[in-house]
Amino acid sequence: MTQERLLSVRDLTLEVAQRGVEVVKKVSFDIEPGEIFGIVGESGSGKSLATRAIISLLPPAITVTGGQVTFKGRDVLSMSAAGLRELRGAEIGLVFQEPMTSLNPSMTIGRQLEEGLTLHTNVPAATRRERILGMLQRVGIRDPEGALSAYPHEFSGGMRQRIMLASVMLLKPALLIADEPTTALDAVIQRDVMELMVELTKAEGTAVLLISHDLPMVARYTSRIVVMEKGSVVEQGTTEQILETPLHPYTRKLLSSLPIRGEVRTIDTVSAPMISARNIVVDYPGRKSFFKKGTAKRALHGVSVDIHAGEVVALVGGSGSGKTTLGRTIAGLVNQSSGEILFQGRERSADWQDYRLNCQMVFQDPYSSLDPRMTILSLVEEALRLVPGIDRAAKTKRAYETLDEVGLGTEYALRYPHELSGGQRQRVAIARAIARRPKFLIADEPVSALDVTVRAQVLTLFSDLQKRYGFSCLFISHDLGVVEQVADRVIVMQDGRIIEQGDRNTIFDKPKEAYTRRLLSAIPALDLNENGGVKLKWRLEA
Structure with missing residues (x-):
């Protein structure tokens, strides 16, 4: 007898009720008990949206206009509110992308x-209480007792996601839906x-429905996947089969967008560094506090970096390693406590302008760095405001x-930032940065929030412009796949210190440090x- x-x-x-636009179109798939199943797109x-319909958690504007969802032989779409309350949490758990918004x-x-x-x-x-402490210990919370009285903001993103997992798995659900559970976290x-x-x-023995646009991550953990495009399933099958012999053009497009190692360039490292x-x-x-002075926290411990003319130096490390602080310090957005920064051999303060x-x-998030009240043309023109010897007509040109x-x-010139997609906004941010024809650019996680195909387009654009x-x-990133594509040299940071650096191929092929x-x-x-497919080989694993 089959299970x-x-x-x-x-x-x-599913369709948008008021407009009659179908956003999910005749989607079909099955999940077996204990299976890890992926949906990518x-x-x-x-x-x-398709996975939220499984537990009837759709936004008010979205309605189900056809199809059936059956969980353990029960029709979910016809369940009463009381039946859904019993189903959610106890039998189907849900882990969202950003734990800070799902924890109270x-x-x-x-x-x-x-x-x-x-x-x-x-x-x-x-x-x-005993079960909770045991689960917190299982998910790697160092002080389970102390965590019980702590609040979500007191934990890092990775720790909050562990707490979310603990809250879901405490009830031992038969199915766990993980919707982009690691997108906001660094690689480690x-x-x-x-x-x-x-x-x-x-x-x-819990089955997992893993939803992500991160194909390598899905490939590592799932046995079968569904590929979705514009509300429709374009391909499904075993993970290995789809990766190695993709049949649909969209699947091949996703796979071709994964970052691969860039060419080795010759950089003049004999001349004085640019930075x-x-x-x-x-x-x-x-x-x-009212009674005592706060204890200072050292973010950077005597860090030294040279960047030569035309060179792309990648700064990598986990969250809290100090890489963004170093980038902002070099840019002049954070004041150093000691040390000096030279530009073309002179102290930068000698000619600050x-x-x-x-x-x-x-910046990482272009939406928060672009003024929502200004048109795209005005945003790029603003970057030219202090350039000497350029009049209004020349600025516009x-x-x-x-x-x-x-x-x-x-x-696009007369549109506003909210009228653009994430990839288009990042192109505007790059346009603002290069409009002045600068000699030095700092890119802080410039593609971490983008889909795989948009990321590939932005990286290609970046390389062409460079x-x-x-x-x-100075290219700051926690995504080493992206770094492998764009960098000439790599600097690895941990706890505010540089622990390893070298040319890209040496760091990727012969790393010395355990971190x-x-x-x-x-x-x-x-x-x-x-075949337009890929074979994934996990590095440094026997």
Whole structure:
């Protein structure tokens, strides 16, 4: 006798009620008990909406217009509100992308973890506390007792995601839906969280529905996947089969967008560096109270970096390693406690305006760095405001030329930031940075928030512009796959110190430090094949 399917979705169709636009079109898939199943696709592909329909958590504007969802033989779409309350949490758990928005900031961790046990079980209070402490210990919380009285903001992103996993797995659900569970985390914490999720679900026999646009991550952990584009399933099958012999053009496009190692370039390292940061120390003041002065926290411990003309130096490390602080210090947005920063051999303060004109920055989130009240044309023109010897007409002409260079034609010039996609906004941010033709650019996580295909487009654009104008670049990222594509040299940071540095190939092929090896083991090496597919090989693993 064959085992009954845990979840069966048949011809699920969703539409925007007021407009009659179908956003999910006849989606079908099955999940077996204990299986890890993946849904991949870019933003807007409908993958999150399709999975929210499984537990009837759709936004008010979205309605189900066709299809069936069956969980353990029960029709979910016809369940009463009381039946859905019993199903959610107890039998189907859900882990969201950003744990800070799904954990209640006004409740302690202990109360939030106990809430599910109180609603769905008859376990006595003493046993509930014992279970919670045991689960917190299993997910790697160092001080479980102290965590019970702590609040979500007191934990890092990785720790909050572990707490979310603990709250879901306490109820031992039959199915765990993980919607982009590691997107906001750095590579090492991503892998730690995923390994923990797999370990917990295997121990309890829980099936996992993993939703992500991160193809390598999905490939590592799933046995079968569904590929979605514009609300439709374009391909499904075993993970290995789809990766190695993709049939649909969209799947091949996703796979071809994965970052691969760039060509080795010749950089002049004999001449004086474009930028030289020497023995940089940065201290952040501690939290003050009425009775005592706060204890300062040292973010950078005597860091030294040289960046030569035309060179792309990647700064990598986990969250809290100090890489963004170093970038902001070099840009002049953070004051160093000691040390000096030289620009073309002179202290940058010798001609501060010249340095600021020639040092530009591209931030991680373009939406928060672009003024929402200004048009795209005005935003690029603003970057030229202090350039000497350029009149209004010349500014407008340069702005249009720059927008054209980043792939945004004249039709985008009079739009506002909210009218653009994430990739288009990042192109505007790059346009602002290069409009002045700077000699040095700092790119702080410029593609971490983008889908795989948009990321590939932005990285190609970045490389083309760098070759055309020859600016030096400090490229800050936790995504080593991206670094492998764009960097000439790599600097690895941990706890505010540089622990290893060297040319890109040496760092990726022969890392010396255990921390560097750990970073690299979290990303795959890709072998492209003639079928338009890839073979994933995990680095530094026997």
